[in-house]
Amino acid sequence: MASQHIGPVRTCIGCRTRTLPSELLRVVAVDGSVVPDVHRRLPGRGAWLHFDLECLRNAERRRAFSRALRVQGALDVASLREHVEQQGKQVSGQPRGQQETRKQVDPS
Numbered sequence: 001m002a003s004q005h006i007g008p009v010r011t012c013i014g015c016r017t018r019t020l021p022s023e024l025l026r027v028v029a030v031d032g033s034v035v036p037d038v039h040r041r042l043p044g045r046g047a048w049l050h051f052d053l054e055c056l057r058n059a060e061r062r063r064a065f066s067r068a069l070r071v072q073g074a075l076d077v078a079s080l081r082e083h084v085e086q087q088g089k090q091v092s093g094q095p096r097g098q099q100e101t102r103k104q105v106d107p108s
């Protein structure tokens, strides 16, 4: 007899808030780097993080990535940080330079 759950929740490894996976970014460790698993298709252990540099910094400081991903030693988070920065900018509503509205309208 299966009882009804609210739905799957994940914990952000930065601030430890439990929330829906759609609010979080899945990350995995690949060759000593933490990379964003945007399509949630990469194999292996995943960890979850808000699109927030604060959470990223917290996770980094606590070595939460190594622990959550079961990796020994330091992990490089450069590409993850880049991704979070880009997403963060989009969320805060000031996209710069990425507006390509160069549609050519043919006069007919």
Ligand SMILES: [Zn+2]
Residues within 6 Å of the ligand: 012, 013, 014, 015, 016, 017, 049, 050, 052, 055
């Ligand atoms: Zn968080």
